[in-house]
Amino acid sequence: MSNSENLIKISVLIAARNEEDNIERCLTSLDAVNFPKENLEIIVGDDDSDDRTAELVQNFIKDKPHFKYIKIASQLAELKGKANVLAHLAHHASGDYFLYCDADIAVKPTWISEMRAHFKPKTGVVIGLTRMKHTHLLADLLSMEWLFALSTMRFFSLFKIPITGMGNNMAVTREAYFAIGGFEKIGFSIVEDYTLFIGVVRQGYDFQMAYKPEVLSISEPVNTFPELLKQRKRWMHGVMQSFWVTRLSLFVSSLIVPICLLIAIWYPIDALSSIVQYYVLITGISLLSIILLKQPDLWKAAFLFWFYMVSIGLIMLVNYYLPSKTVWKGREY
Structure with a gap:
């Protein structure tokens, strides 16, 4: 890793609500990324969980200063749910790049460095890859669905045709996020990843698709129809x-x-x-x-x-x- 990259400050933003079954797996994978800890902050926003999410997060991060836990107790600009959490976290983040992953995601050690490498001078947003954990046939079909859709998005991205964002594996520059006014200006949407992605693109920023195994994250699948x-x-x-x-x-x-x-x-x-x-x-x-x-x-x-x-x-x-x-x-x- 070059000296110039060592100066890069990365903020990983995670919205968590009732994730006691998944959050430790997510945090463990993030703690293992091959990116300098002094240039990295990982912020977990607890969206009014009523299970053991807060306890598990606080126990995990107590000896890890690059992690932060924030209890989300107020509403910004009439936002709700995940959009509200991420809006709060953006104001707490100090990084030049905001990387997003869900609380049920496990990232690869190469995730941060490979996502960062896809940012060019005019790039505002980078989309990563996700599949499901290999547990049963439905999970594999869901994985195939994700990879098929992402491959289609990759094809259209070659012609600079934007399709959508992926909130469980996406990154934006701090500049682009605040240039569009953040989630407060975008307004509430139940599909906050799409609204953020399209807002950045419409602001005139370029987008990139990180289509390589090194950025592929593993999600917990749904288990029933x-x-x-x-x-x-x-x-x-x-x-x-x-x-x-x-x-x-x-x-x-x-x-x-x-x-x-x-x-x-x-x-x-x-x-x-x-x-x-x-x-x-x-x-x-x-x-x-x-x-x-x-x-x-x-x-x-x-x-x-x-x-x-x-x-x-x-x-x-x-x-x-x-x-x-x-x-x-x-x-x-």
């Missing part, structure tokens, strides 16, 4: 607010198979051939993703991913339009 539906209800708000390319991709991937099956009533060979070609295309992209990102344990999920994708896309659309509230971290929005 009802949990997945709750998660996707929130995510769909972000999709529907995003660029037309993202919205179009969702509708096409969700409806193309039902449409082909209807066409097959009159033209069976052509329609079924299209479905087979679609499967080959999606599976090919999936396999390429796990090869480029060196995730060989997902090869079985790559061959099954198409079936999952065409099903979950349709389910997400139906679930989004159903008249129900969005529940996130025990709160209704």
Whole structure:
């Protein structure tokens, strides 16, 4: 690491609410990063947790001065939830770069240095990579979904077409964050990562995609289908607010198979051939993703991913339009 990089000050910002099952894993991984501790601060914002999150964090950091714990007890600019926590943490942070990860994430030792390396003079935001912990088939399909989406984002980023941010693995410059007025100016959104990302891009800053295994973080997966539906209800708000390319991709991937099956009533060979070609295309992209990102344990999920994708896309659309509230971290929005 060069002398100039040793002077860089990094702030890692973590919003935590009722994360007693995950927070120690996250903090342990952050404590192991290969970045000078004297140039690093890791700030955990406790969003009114009513479990053992506060106790676990404070016990972990008591002999680690580069960690800070902050209890979030007030509201900024009518913000709620994670957006409010991150807005508070930005004012406590002293770094030139703000790196974001979730409390259920484990980062690699190379995460900070590799994310920092993607910042160029005009770059305001860098998007990293995330997959799920290898625990069961649903987790592997979710990992494949993340890597497929991130690979698609990588493709569009080569043409400077912004898609979305990823709040569990993202970085912004301090300059860019405060240039857009922070979360206070952006306003509340249940998909705060998208609003931050798009706000920085619309301010005229460049964005980069850190598409390499060294920045790939590991998240805890949802373990049941009802949990997945709750998660996707929130995510769909972000999709529907995003660029037309993202919205179009969702509708096409969700409806193309039902449409082909209807066409097959009159033209069976052509329609079924299209479905087979679609499967080959999606599976090919999936396999390429796990090869480029060196995730060989997902090869079985790559061959099954198409079936999952065409099903979950349709389910997400139906679930989004159903008249129900969005529940996130025990709160209704």
